[in-house]
Amino acid sequence: MANDAKKIRFAPGGAIYIAPATESLVIPVDLGTADTAPAGYKALGYVDEGGVTLTPAIETQPVNAWQSATAVLYNVTSASFSVKATLQETNEVTTELFWGAEWVEIMSEDPTPVGTGVFRLDLSSTPELKELSLVVDWNQGSIRNRVVIPRSMISDRGAIQLNRTENGKFELTIEALDSAGKLGYVLTNDDIVEGP
Template sequence: MANDPKKIRFAPNGALYVALTAGATITPPAGLGTADTAPSGYKALGYVDEGGVTLTPAIETQPVNAWQSATAVLYNVTSASFSVKATLQETNEITTELFWGAEWVEVMSNDPTPVGTGVYRLDLSSTPDLKELSLVVDWNQGAVRNRCVIPRAMISDRGAIQLVRTENSKYELTIEALDSAGNLGYVLTNDDMIDTP
């Protein structure tokens, strides 16, 4: 096969969408959908910093050795994982709740009846409840569109927020796929890279 520079791909545009699935029935998207439109039941997470999104599929293996060979005769899978890492730049309800791992609740005034004060509070539990979510990552280069869908996931790590004068607040999240009927997720594309019979 000859070298083809037209097959070199970039990801100049994209979006992250999330659906909180605890107690909810969410149907992960089966198609590429429409550019800049969240899949049904999902919410957009907004701007991501210029480092983009990192997708990391990983498989850990263990060699199986035999008396008759100085080299492993096969490898056995000991674990499989798929993670998505991104640093969100928009400060909104969903990004902050994902980052802090809790929900905003309006502070109420009690004289004489409860009235909303316009102030919101987010309680950081000493025994936080890990919430399940579903994640969709879209990226494209012109008409070539790609979508990665993780039906079941949880946030496994959070970065630190730096409060500085010259840079906006950022919310770094690492999201790990959970087993979903034997799958970690799937990738969809309309790229013409596939050889058809």
């Protein structure tokens, strides 16, 4: 196979979409259309210039035998798939994901409660982890790719740096959970696979 510079790929465009992982959610099975959230999902908006980091990982343990000084095979001890991104937009979806709670409007204490336009987000001392479904799209021209993770949870949150000259950012690491024996799947229309 000869070297082919046309096969070098970048990801100049893309999006992250998220939805509660419920039984009624229809998990996407196609590439969808560019810049359109799959049904039931919400876009997370701008991501910082570092982009999105996708990390599939497998941990193995060697199986040794008396007859060999080298392992005779490896056994899988764990598998994982993580997505890490630093979100730049401050909106309801990104802030609720980051803080792990929902905004609730404070109501006036008049005889008839009226919304005050002030919202409160309570940080629990025993937070409840919510299951999410995640879709990451990226493209280079007409070449489109999509990772779909039917079930996942936020496993790590970075610190928010409040700064006069730099915007607020929400760093999240999301880990795939088992979904009928799969962590998720990758879709592409790239011509990297040879036909039969």
